[in-house]
Amino acid sequence: MAHELSNDQARRIIVRAQLLDADRPGDVVEVAEQLGYLKIDPTAVIAPCEHTVLWSRIGWSYEPGQLQKAFELDRQLFELDGAFRPMSLLPLMLPAMRRWPQRESTRQWMDANARFRADVLARLRAEGPLRASEIPDTAQVARAPDGWSGSNQVPIMLDFLVRQGEVAVARREGRQRVWELAERVYPRDLPEYGDDEAALLLEERRLQAAGIAKQKSPWTPVGEAGEPVAIEGSRRKYRVDPRALAALDDDTGGRVAFLNPYDGMLFDRPRLKELFGFEYVLEQFKPKPQRKYGYFAHPILIDDRFVGLLDAELDREREALRVNAVHELEPLESEEHEMVRAEIADLAEWLGVGVAGER
Structure with a gap:
């Protein structure tokens, strides 16, 4: 009732x-x-x-x-x-983040840019934390500008990787985000949920x-x-x-x-x-x-x-x-x-x- x-x-x-x-x-x-x-x-x-x-x-x-x-x-x-x-919300969000993306066109772009993704993660592992402008754009397939992003594919890849829990924003310099591997930013003892x-x-x-x-x-x-x-x-x-x-x-x-x-x-x-x-x-x-x-x-x-x-x-x-x-x-x-x-x-x-x- x-x-x-x-x-x-x-x-x-x-x-x-x-x-x-x-x-x-x-x-x-x-x-x-x-x-x-x-x-x-x-x-x-x-x-x-x-x-x-x-x-x-x-x-x-x-x-x-x-x-x-x-x-x-x-x-x-x-x-x-x-x-x-x-x-405290991160462990509750991680299960859905690991399933991201749901949209087929985004999955196709990520698959086509597997080498680009590896390049970005390798650069952060070796040199991070870095601003997007400090990471080379080695994309194999580019997404068309949508009014929010330009032709540089690095900010797009970073946004996608943070949604997947692979990278994280370590800090901000003014309004600029500084990126790092998620394992170096997020706590390691987070609880696990189904x-x-x-x-x-x-x-x-x-x-x-x-x-x-x-x-x-x-x-x-x-x-x-x-x-x-x-x-x-x-x-x-x-x-x-x-x-x-x-x-x-x-x-x-x-x-x-x-x-x-x-x-x-x-x-x-x-x-x-x-x-x-x-x-x-x-x-x-x-x-x-x-x-x-x-x-x-x-x-x-x-x-x-x-x-x-x-x-x-x-x-x-x-x-x-x-x-x-x-x-x-x-x-x-x-x-x-x-x-x-x-x-x-x-x-x-x-x-x-x-x-x-x-x-």
Whole structure:
């Protein structure tokens, strides 16, 4: 029999699962363990995604060097598919990585470039860690440029090898990845899981991060993980993390949070619209005359309500966080205005700049 939750209760579970409640986490690894991934994106209107995601959870005590240390020195995180992930997820992902690729055209390309693959691995074994630009392109068969990659086949081969668990990102130099053999980066004492057990545990971890998710969601596939839940006003089949459900009465309340447009909280747009009444459209790729809220507006969450969008950008020349507008989706009370202004001031202080143009 399904649990029954009000819409308010469902939102609170989701907010807490995403570490956006008043009880802030203590460090980078705690955030990564709960959320499952920290998306890496170079768009830095305010700050890169991986850093704003962590700041919005941890707050003023977060420093970018903490992420670098957890990833490069402590090896508590690893990089895969455009995200930093907790090392505890790697053994759950390895069974599927060893079966990759599934697409026939990719298998054919890898087979045709067997010598190229061996060349790349041999170069890393002898000289690694290396940037892609330091590895010769000896591909026998080239893939056509797709808009994301050029004619050099080395970055493509490295991306494929990291998906197979053969190589790993050892560190970053700026936005450049530095590659190494996986055996020299990943811990050697990782537990082993069979395909079915690993898949189930991954679904449970996704539900842990989501709190509540649709059973067959393409955005957060959780399968049979958790328990069925009926949510007030919804006919959709949701699953709930039983630990989050059990802790519902321990709620410590909410706070203000500015969310990077690529924040995982915003990923499942249908859930966002149905449970939060928030229909978010990223206007980054719209022509300027068609933008209503701004190029890279950050949604504003207060408690469990999306109340507006912050259109702001870091002006490095003037050393200021320039606030173009605070768009209210619903009229804010004076206390809420003060909370938003205080969060803007905290954001500027974290960036090491002042505030300009606040409205």
